[in-house]
Amino acid sequence: MENELVINAEGMHYTPLNKAIRSAVAKGTEKIRIEHVLGQRFIADGLKGRVKITVHGTPGGDLGMFMSGPSIEVFGNCDHAPGNTMDGGEIIIHGSAGDATAHSMRGGLVMVRDDIGYRGGIHMKEYGDHRPVLIIGGNACAFLGEYMAGGLVLVLGSGEKRVLPNRGIGSGIHGGLIIIRGDVPDQTLGVGAKKSRATEEEKRLIDPYIRRYAAVYGRDPKPLLDDEYTIITPSSGRPFANKYTWE
Amino acid sequence: MNPGSVPAKFKVRIDADQCMLCERCVENCPYGTYRREGEHISVDSRRCVACHRCVAMCPRDSITIEEKPVDYRSHPLWTRESREAIYNQARTGRIVLAGMGNASDLPIIFDRLLLDACQVTNPSIDPLREPMELRTYIGKKPRKLDLRKKRNGDIELKTRLHPNLRLNTPIMIGHMSYGAISLNAQLSMARAVASEGTFMGTGEGGLHPALREFQDNMIVQVASGRFGVDIDYLERGAAIEIKIGQGAKPGIGGHLPGEKIDPDISQTRMIPERSDAISPAPHHDIYSIEDLKQLVHSLKEATEWKKPVFVKIAAVHNVAAIASGIARSSADAVVIDGFRGGTGAAPRVFRDHVGIPIEAAIAAVDQKLRSQGIRNEVSIIASGGIRDAAEVTKAIALGADAIYIGTAALIAMGCRVCGTCYRGLCPWGIATQNSSLTRRLNPDVEWQHVANLIRGWTLEISELMGAAGINSIESLRGNRDRLRGYLLDEAMMNILDVQPVGA
Ligand code: SF4
Ligand code: SF4
Numbered sequence: 173m174e175n176e177l178v179i180n181a182e183g184m185h186y187t188p189l190n191k192a193i194r195s196a197v198a199k200g201t202e203k204i205r206i207e208h209v210l211g212q213r214f215i216a217d218g219l220k221g222r223v224k225i226t227v228h229g230t231p232g233g234d235l236g237m238f239m240s241g242p243s244i245e246v247f248g249n250c251d252h253a254p255g256n257t258m259d260g261g262e263i264i265i266h267g268s269a270g271d272a273t274a275h276s277m278r279g280g281l282v283m284v285r286d287d288i289g290y291r292g293g294i295h296m297k298e299y300g301d302h303r304p305v306l307i308i309g310g311n312a313c314a315f316l317g318e319y320m321a322g323g324l325v326l327v328l329g330s331g332e333k334r335v336l337p338n339r340g341i342g343s344g345i346h347g348g349l350i351i352i353r354g355d356v357p358d359q360t361l362g363v364g365a366k367k368s369r370a371t372e373e374e375k376r377l378i379d380p381y382i383r384r385y386a387a388v389y390g391r392d393p394k395p396l397l398d399d400e401y402t403i404i405t406p407s408s409g410r411p412f413a414n415k416y417t418w419e
Numbered sequence: 420m421n422p423g424s425v426p427a428k429f430k431v432r433i434d435a436d437q438c439m440l441c442e443r444c445v446e447n448c449p450y451g452t453y454r455r456e457g458e459h460i461s462v463d464s465r466r467c468v469a470c471h472r473c474v475a476m477c478p479r480d481s482i483t484i485e486e487k488p489v490d491y492r493s494h495p496l497w498t499r500e501s502r503e504a505i506y507n508q509a510r511t512g513r514i515v516l517a518g519m520g521n522a523s524d525l526p527i528i529f530d531r532l533l534l535d536a537c538q539v540t541n542p543s544i545d546p547l548r549e550p551m552e553l554r555t556y557i558g559k560k561p562r563k564l565d566l567r568k569k570r571n572g573d574i575e576l577k578t579r580l581h582p583n584l585r586l587n588t589p590i591m592i593g594h595m596s597y598g599a600i601s602l603n604a605q606l607s608m609a610r611a612v613a614s615e616g617t618f619m620g621t622g623e624g625g626l627h628p629a630l631r632e633f634q635d636n637m638i639v640q641v642a643s644g645r646f647g648v649d650i651d652y653l654e655r656g657a658a659i660e661i662k663i664g665q666g667a668k669p670g671i672g673g674h675l676p677g678e679k680i681d682p683d684i685s686q687t688r689m690i691p692e693r694s695d696a697i698s699p700a701p702h703h704d705i706y707s708i709e710d711l712k713q714l715v716h717s718l719k720e721a722t723e724w725k726k727p728v729f730v731k732i733a734a735v736h737n738v739a740a741i742a743s744g745i746a747r748s749s750a751d752a753v754v755i756d757g758f759r760g761g762t763g764a765a766p767r768v769f770r771d772h773v774g775i776p777i778e779a780a781i782a783a784v785d786q787k788l789r790s791q792g793i794r795n796e797v798s799i800i801a802s803g804g805i806r807d808a809a810e811v812t813k814a815i816a817l818g819a820d821a822i823y824i825g826t827a828a829l830i831a832m833g834c835r836v837c838g839t840c841y842r843g844l845c846p847w848g849i850a851t852q853n854s855s856l857t858r859r860l861n862p863d864v865e866w867q868h869v870a871n872l873i874r875g876w877t878l879e880i881s882e883l884m885g886a887a888g889i890n891s892i893e894s895l896r897g898n899r900d901r902l903r904g905y906l907l908d909e910a911m912m913n914i915l916d917v918q919p920v921g922a
Contacts, residue, residue, distance in 0.1 A: 190720060213713065218650040218721025233713055234704075238650045238721045253704050256717070259649045275704045276645040278689060294703045295645065299689040319699050321690060347694050417513040418841060419504070419767060 177201045181229070182208035190217060197221045197242075211251070216242055233270070236263050239280075252289065255282040258304070264388060268310070277304040277323065285389050286310040286331065291318060296348060298322025307381055309389065315340040317404070318362060321347040326378055328385065328396055329353045336360060342404050350404040351378055353396070361404065370401035425506055429467040430488035433460050437481035444473035444482060449844040449856060464488075470837040472846035504767065515768070518838035520667055520761040520804050520826065523771040527759075528778035528907070529810045533920060535901040536886040544885040551881040552891035555821050557658075558583030558727040558751040560795040581751065582727050584638075584658055587616030588877040589815060589892060592869075593756075593802050593823030594640050594660065594731075596622025598675050598684045598696070599763045599840070600829075602629060604849045606862040608828055609633035611869035615877075618657060620823070623698060625687035626652055638729065641718065643672055644698035646688040650721060658751075659718050660729040661711075663702070666760030666777070666803040668769040669733030672700040673762075679843060681852050712748035719749070727751035734758060734780035734803065735773075739787035746788055746797040754823065755780045757803025761826040763840040763850055777803040778817060782915045785818025785897055808879030817915065818897040831872040832865045 177196045181189055189212055196204055202223060206215070209229030216225060218238040227235075227246045235254040236244055243262035246254075252270035255263050260279040271289035274282045279302040287310040294315065296304050304323035310331035317325045320342060327350075329336070334354065342350050343362025351374075356367055370378075379397065386393035431452060433444075438460060445453040445460065452466040453473070467484065474482050491499050500522075504515055537543040544551070558581050565577035592608050599622060606629060612619045613636045620638045621630070625647020630637065639656030641648050653659055664670065675696040685692040705711050715728050730745045731754035732738070738755060745753045757777025762770070781801045788794040801814045802823035811822050826836065833847035840850035848860030880892075889895050903920040904912045912919060 187720065187724070191723075194723075214717050214720040217717055218653065220650060234717045237717050238648075238653065240650050256704055257645050257648055272704045276648075278645075278649070291703055295643075295699065297645075297690055299685070299691060302689065318703070319697055321694060321697070344697065344699075346697060347691065415514055416516045416766075417507055417511040419507070419515055419517040419838075 175201055176203040176205060178205045178207065180208055181206050181212060182210070184212065186212040186214050186232070190214065190219075193219065193223075193225070197223050209248070213251070216244055236261070239263075250284075255280070255306070258282070260302070266389070271313075273308075274304065274306040274325075277306065278302055279304050281305045281307070283307040283385060283388065284309060288312050291315045293317045293320060293323070293325040293350070295319045295321065296323040296325070298348060305381065307385055309385060311335045312337050314338055315343065315362070317342045317345060317348070317350040319344040319346070320350065323348045324378075324381075325350045326381055327352040328382070330391070330396060341365060342406075345404070345406045346408075347406065352402050352404065353399050354402065355400070356402040356404065364407055365404050366407040367402050367404045370403040374403055375401060425503055426487075426489035426491070427465045427467075428487065429464055429469050430485045431462045431464045431467050432483045432485070433462060434479075434481040434483070435459060437479045439479055441478060443476045443478065447472045447476045447846065449846050449853075450842075468837045468839045469835070470839070470846045471835045475833075514766050516764045516841065517767040517770055518762070518764055518840045519836055520759045521771055522838075525776075528776050528911070528915070529806075529813055531905050531907050532778070532813050532915070532917065533903050533905050534809065534812060534816070534883060534887065535903070537888040541888050543888055544890050546878075546881040546885045549885070549890060551884060552893070553588050553877060553881060555586040555589045555892055556583040557586065557729075557798040557800065557821055559797065562795055582725055583751075584618060584727060585616075586618065586821060588873060589819075589821040589880070590811060590873050590876055591617050591638075591800070591821055591823050592619035592828045593754075593825040594620030594622040594638070594662065595825060595829075596624030596640075596675075597627050597687055598622075598624045598679060598852075600849050601845075601851055601857040601860060602627055602683070603857050603860040603862050603865075604829070604832060605630060607832055607860065607865035608869050609637060610862065610866035611828075611873060612636045614866070614870050615873045617873065620660060621647075621656070623647070623662060624684070625689065626655055627683070627687050631655065641714075642698055643700070643702045644696060646690060646696055646698070649689070653718065653722050653726075656726065658727040658729060659722070660731055660754065661702075661714060661718070661750075662731045663705075663711075664731065664733035664735070664756065665762065666733045666756030666758050666774055667762035668765040669735050669758075669774045670700065671766070671769060672698040673764075674698060679852060684852065708744040708748065711745065711750075715748050715750050729754050729800065731756060733760075733773075734775045734777055736775060738775065738780045739783040742784040742797075742799075743787050743791055743793070746791075746793045750797060752798040752800055752820070753784065754800040754802065755784060756823075757801070759804030760802060761804070761829075777801050777805075777814070779911070779914050781814055781817040781819050782899075786916060789897070808876040808883065811876060812880050812883045812895070813902060815892065815895050816898050816901050820896060827872065828869055831868045832860060 204225045211232040213232035223242045225244045230248045233251045237256040240259040245264045249267035250269040253272040255274040257276045262281045265284045268286040269288045273288040273292045276295045290313040292312045293306045306325045316337045340362040342365030450466045623642035634655040638658045642662040677693045677695045729752040730750045734757045758774030798820040801819040845851040848857045902917045
């Protein structure tokens with residue numbers, strides 16, 4: 173393919189790997205294929221531009237941290253915190269991801285085909301049209317969307333078994349939305365979160381994301397589109413307002 | 420109970436014979452203490468916070484403010500503060516928040532450490548006629564230098580040096596965010612540090628575009644809320660500081676209430692207007708010392724290993740072991756914030772009871788890092804209630820490389836430590852975003868005051884060093900022989916590693 177750089181990352185440390193990526197981007201390379209990735213952390217950390225990167229293998233933690241613009245497609249699983257404090261661009265994962273996926277993310281899209289670990293989407297935030305989206309095709313563990321201040325977390329629970337986060341969903345949430353397919357038991361909600369069944373209008377909001385998910389991973393969107401969804405929002409924009417008094 | 424049942428904190432009096440009815444006190448008090456009524460100024464003392472704005476503005480010196488005009492029945496245990504906190508909580512059932520630093524009456528170790536000076540046996544140095552080296556480098560130092568002589572006789576340095584900050588004085592200004600303080604206050608301090616060749620922190624509030632011209636003298640902060648953090652912000656800073664803890668409230672997060680998030684602050688922090696800005700207690704991507712290392716590395720990797728990364732912690736019981744872990748995380752400096760550190764707001768129980776004095780923390784950390792042979796791996800920056808050049812000098816003699824000031828810099832711009840920053844009505848235009856108040860702080864004037872303070876202290880440090888026969892700050896650092904403990908107990912002196920006076 174024209175203008176595609178192939179990097180064999182076998183045995184390579186992450187710093188020279190990132191240097192190679194950066195210098196290719198600086199030279200105007202539009203596509204980068206990184207092969208034999210095995211545990212290299214910080215891939216595309218702080219990277220800017222419009223480059224498309226494919227990662228083949230298993231990247232280490234903090235994939236695309238602080239990234240602003242590029243899109244990464246991972247053919248494999250990710251370690252913890254892909255999309256950490258990410259600003260813009262996309263991370264598409266063909267597999268599962270670890271804890272703190274999309275931690276403090278402020279823009280762009282992280283989409284995971286299968287499951288994620290604990291604290292997914294924790295402290296995500298938005299500003300203006302900077303609105304991060306985290307789509308989880310399978311299941312998420314506890315403390316999903318804690319302290320969320322903006323953005324959208326969508327859990328499709330489309331794996332073989334639907335296992336919900338068992339507790340702490342949206343504790344301290346003060347902005348943004350968590351949308352989970354099916355019903356969510358009350359006792360799994362964190363302090364400061366409230367739930368309701370998604371209205372038709374709210375479902376229209378997630379419609380394009382479901383279609384995107386189905387298209388990327390070759391799934392049938394219909395059962396996902398037809399199902400019911402629970403929407404979790406802040407019970408107040410000021411979760412700590414009644415905790416303090418002044419001296 | 421109604422609020423009137425607790426005695427007023429201050430009594431304000433106007434000397435009617437002196438007063439010329441100019442009404443400046445009326446205009447200047449944002450708390451509404453004064454009102455013009457016919458031919459006199461009427462006073463509501465209960466509104467007064469003793470910010471002294473009126474006192475400073477009154478052309479006739481006719482205002483008197485007296486603290487605690489009504490006594491409680493005295494009792495050594497049931498102090499006024501303890502009783503009033505109970506009234507407050509009995510009424511509200513909430514956590515009591517308080518402003519500025521630790522207000523409990525604990526001994527100040529700095530006051531019990533005395534500095535040395537030369538007499539007869541070795542001469543003192545006059546900084547007027549001898550060069551004094553106060554230049555300080557913050558960052559990793561190589562364990563050894565690898566030098567090679569080239570064919571032409573030049574010496575080539577083979578060792579790869581780590582990025583360091585170059586300071587003309589060991590005094591920096593710590594992190595106070597835009598939001599907590601006004602843009603005019605930040606602008607004044609930024610211009611001052613740029614002119615004095617030193618640095619200041621942005622706090623966890625992003626970098627306002629107006630400050631970009633000073634970005635080479637600014638340390639950007641990455642705290643648990645990650646407010647205002649993007650790659651552009653990280654690239655602009657001269658260094659990056661990860662904030663783990665704060666001396667005024669170790670172990671807990673913080674939040675800027677939504678009413679303070681105006682359009683400008685919302686833009687700088689990158690959060691919606693009027694939404695609460697909540698910084699959780701931990702960073703949720705750091706649950707261990709290995710995770711901290713990961714964050715340090717990710718920040719370095721994102722900025723291509725060009726910038727020093729600092730880690731700030733509160734001084735707590737195990738501070739030396741924690742600092743040693745930080746030194747091994749490849750951080751370039753550890754910032755230790757003592758229990759007297761200031762803040763806009765902290766729960767009173769934390770402010771007054773959690774953490775340890777900065778003096779003991781510096782000595783313990785320096786000692787631990789030296790004993791492990793890794794003191795060169797990190798610089799030590801100390802902060803938390805440092806009040807004058809003598810304390811800077813003592814902090815360095817205890818082992819610090821540099822210090823951060825916070826409250827002292829605000830005082831240079833007019834702050835009277837009234838402790839009501841949280842009301843957002845700072846009469847001096849510092850801890851407020853109200854434009855009619857921030858206008859009172861003119862950066863074109865105030866930067867000079869902050870610069871003067873840094874310069875004055877720097878001159879005093881050179882004099883103190885000269886008197887002790889020391890001409891380079893390197894020789895003062897960790898030089899406990901220049902300190903003596905006065906009325907400190909033996910255990911404390913062991914921690915500080917100083918001898919008693921007379922020894
Ligand atoms: S500022 Fe002084 S002189 Fe002027 S009205 Fe107030 S008390 Fe009187
Ligand atoms: S900054 Fe302002 S409100 Fe805060 S203590 Fe100083 S004078 Fe008072």
